[in-house]
Structures are given as C-alpha cells and as structure tokens.
Amino acid sequence: MTAVQPSLGRFWYWHLLYWLSYLLVKFIHLAVLVPLDGRAVFPYLMIYLLLSCIAFLVTGYVGQRELRASHSLRQQAVILLRWLVPLWVALVPLRQYLMMNYAMLNYENDVSPLHYLLAFNLVLMPIAGWGALFMVYKANVLDRLEFSHQQELARQARMTRLKVLRYQVNPHFMFNTLNALNSLIVQHKGLDAENLILQLSAFLRHSLKNHTEHLIPLKEELDALAAYLAIQQVRFGERLTLCWQLDEAALNYKIPPLLLQPLAENAIKYAVSEVKGAAQIRVAVRKCDSHIHLSLADNGPGAALAAGWPLQASSGSLQNLAERLSLLFGSKARLAFQQQDQLFTGEISLPLESLDAID
Incomplete structure (x- = not known):
C-alpha cells in the first residue's frame, strides 16, 4: 500500500x-x-x-x-x-x-x-x-x-x-494517399504531388502534436480536417467539392481532437467512393444555446445505401467515436445521423459546460 x-x-x-x-x-x-x-x-x-x-x-x-x-x-x-x-x-x-x-x-x-x-x-x-x-x-x-x-x-x-481510440481514428487512408502520390509522380504532376505531400504533412503534424492534449482549438481541428479532405480531393479529382459553413462564435471554443475525422472517413468510404458523378461534402459548425454542433453531410448514392453506412461502419471508427464521446461527456454529448434532401448528415453535439470543465 x-x-x-x-x-x-x-x-x-x-x-x-x-x-x-x-x-x-x-x-x-x-x-x-x-x-x-x-x-x-x-x-x-x-x-x-x-x-x-x-x-x-x-x-x-x-x-x-x-x-x-x-x-x-x-x-x-x-x-x-x-x-x-x-x-x-x-x-x-x-x-x-x-x-x-x-x-x-x-x-x-x-x-x-x-x-x-x-x-x-x-x-x-x-x-x-x-x-x-x-x-x-x-x-x-x-x-x-x-x-x-x-x-x-x-x-x-x-x-x-x-488514447487507443484516438490512435484507431487514424485509418489506413495512408495507403490511398501513397497510391495517389505515386499516380501523380507517374503522371509527372510535380506541383500536385508537392501539394499532396504538404497536406499529408499538415494532417500528420496535427495528429502527432495533439496526441497528449484533452482539448484543442476548434480552428486547429478544422485545419486538420481541411488537410485530410484536400488529400481526398487529389484522389477523387474535380468531382469532389467541399462546402464549409462555419459560425465564428463557435471557433473560439476548444474540443477534443479528431472528432470530425471519423465522419469524414466514412463519408469518403461509403458515400463519395460509391458516387460515379459529382460528390459533395458539407462541413458545418454552429453554436446553439449551450451546445456546439459539428456536422458533416454528403450526397451519397441514395438514401438506402447512405442510411446504411453507419451500420456498416459500426465496428470501426464511428463506434470508437461514440465511445470517446461517452468516456468524455457521458450522456451529455450526442452523435446522430439523418437523411434529408439527398444529404446524409452525421452530427456531433457537445455541451459547452462540459468543455469548459475539461479545459
């Protein structure tokens, strides 16, 4: 003793x-x-x-x-x-x-x-x-x-x-990134390859820098997400477009790192990859009353398949995300999904009171 x-x-x-x-x-x-x-x-x-x-x-x-x-x-x-x-x-x-x-x-x-x-x-x-x-x-x-x-x-x-859950959040997208980099090199697209390396470096730097921190500025989280999605834009080309809707009042807060990452990964894997034509990902951040709402929406291949991708991913990063939210906030945080107007949306709701307490 x-x-x-x-x-x-x-x-x-x-x-x-x-x-x-x-x-x-x-x-x-x-x-x-x-x-x-x-x-x-x-x-x-x-x-x-x-x-x-x-x-x-x-x-x-x-x-x-x-x-x-x-x-x-x-x-x-x-x-x-x-x-x-x-x-x-x-x-x-x-x-x-x-x-x-x-x-x-x-x-x-x-x-x-x-x-x-x-x-x-x-x-x-x-x-x-x-x-x-x-x-x-x-x-x-x-x-x-x-x-x-x-x-x-x-x-x-x-x-x-x-920590284990956060390390699992970083997926094998490295394989796709390296394959895309290899294609750019073979096609002699040096500037695009250099930009891809810079985006990958920014994303990895964010992951390594914040591996011991409970909370990080929301702006840093969005910068890391932007680097990840920029890498995916190189992979999918012009058919993937991004839309950002950010509430300036919410950007002053801190949140746990890599919360939006699982939503982006599964949107890429189960929605964008399944679309043959133009694909769009919308990222929205807003402050409402006593909560911060983080959402990521995609125009996947129809309601039937889109509504099923959380179930397909239940044993992977989304399950880890739900468990992280439960460990950090108990029942005060919420992870929800909905299909509306050809957009499938995953939304995270974080209580401001708990964020201030953790900080």
Whole structure:
C-alpha cells in the first residue's frame, strides 16, 4: 500500500481540540469537587495541565509519525499500543508523585490503594480515548487514500482507452494517399504531388502534436480536417467539392481532437467512393444555446445505401467515436445521423459546460 500523505494540519487541529476539550472537562470537574473537601484547586489544575501537556506532545508525535506510515489498521493498532501503554505506565507514578508532594500534603493518611487504582483509570481514560479517535481518523484517511487510488486507476484506464481510440481514428487512408502520390509522380504532376505531400504533412503534424492534449482549438481541428479532405480531393479529382459553413462564435471554443475525422472517413468510404458523378461534402459548425454542433453531410448514392453506412461502419471508427464521446461527456454529448434532401448528415453535439470543465 502506498504511504499515507494526509493533511497534517487537519490532524493537529483535531489533536489540539481533543486535549483542550479534555482539559476543559477536567478543570470543571476539579473546580466543582475539590473545594468540597476544603482543598486548594490550583495544585490539581497545574498537575493535570502538566500531565496533559506531556500526553499532548507524545501523542502528537506518535500521531504525526504514524499518519506518514503505510500500515494496515491491525498493524497500526499494535504499534499504537507500543507507544500508549508505556506512556500510560509512566504517567501514573508521575501523577501520584505530584499529587502526594504538591496537592495532598496534609492528606497522606487518606491515601489508600483505591487511590492508585483510581490513578490508573484517570490516566488511562484520556489516552485510550485519544487512541480510539486516532484509529477512527486513520481509518478515514486510509479509506480516502483507497478511494483516491481507485479514482486514479480509473482515470488512467480511461485515458489509456481514449488514447487507443484516438490512435484507431487514424485509418489506413495512408495507403490511398501513397497510391495517389505515386499516380501523380507517374503522371509527372510535380506541383500536385508537392501539394499532396504538404497536406499529408499538415494532417500528420496535427495528429502527432495533439496526441497528449484533452482539448484543442476548434480552428486547429478544422485545419486538420481541411488537410485530410484536400488529400481526398487529389484522389477523387474535380468531382469532389467541399462546402464549409462555419459560425465564428463557435471557433473560439476548444474540443477534443479528431472528432470530425471519423465522419469524414466514412463519408469518403461509403458515400463519395460509391458516387460515379459529382460528390459533395458539407462541413458545418454552429453554436446553439449551450451546445456546439459539428456536422458533416454528403450526397451519397441514395438514401438506402447512405442510411446504411453507419451500420456498416459500426465496428470501426464511428463506434470508437461514440465511445470517446461517452468516456468524455457521458450522456451529455450526442452523435446522430439523418437523411434529408439527398444529404446524409452525421452530427456531433457537445455541451459547452462540459468543455469548459475539461479545459
């Protein structure tokens, strides 16, 4: 088990409060009972103040020392007894000596064996009470430590899963890109080949740069998507056109990286690739109330096939996208698809409140 590192300030607060409360109760008790026997209260108060100060210092040292250690509760109880029992045994004769020499000078004949038994109990009660409360406090610290440890493990597992899903988002489009580059080289289209390399470099740079970031500016995400779609335009030529509808108010926000990428990949694979004539992809970003809406639409080969491509891709990048959204936002984010006016649209809705919290 990891060593416990609680707030020592909180411990000393409760530690001081315990011994002050004990002294208050003891002083009230002495102030009421001692004068009934015609004795002076002051010596008794000073003796118990001295004994309490000794117990305060010893138990404070023990408590601070043991809070920093990584013992189980059973081990802690044994170690605590090794400290508190000697303290108890040492304070009993000290109390009796002080009582006999400073508080009960004129009452030696009244001292009986019961006084010694009573001394054992009177010294034992505050020490035992402190020990019990310390065990409760240590148990609470261990519970909080275990809870924090479980939360950290869950967070690490969640982040690992998110990284795996993000790495899976980058598909094998590299093969198509390299094939397109090879065709351009064979056709001696040097400028087009150079532009393709620049777009590929921009896309890969974006992927590598943001692999450790939770959120990135939306503009960077759109730049990466633009580089990806520019590569596809080289592949499909003039028959693929792009339309961008961007809300300036939404561009100031940050979003998780590579969210639109899966929608673009599947639009290319299941829609643009199936169209023999002109194909169009529309990218829209808008801010509406408390959400940011990101959508990507295509004019695929008819409603029947287009409506089926999310199902065809359910085991791939779209499933990863849905899982990423669930891990990041729970049920507050939404991934939806619809067919309308010969356009098949995939839309992601992100809550602004959750984006601000993650950021």
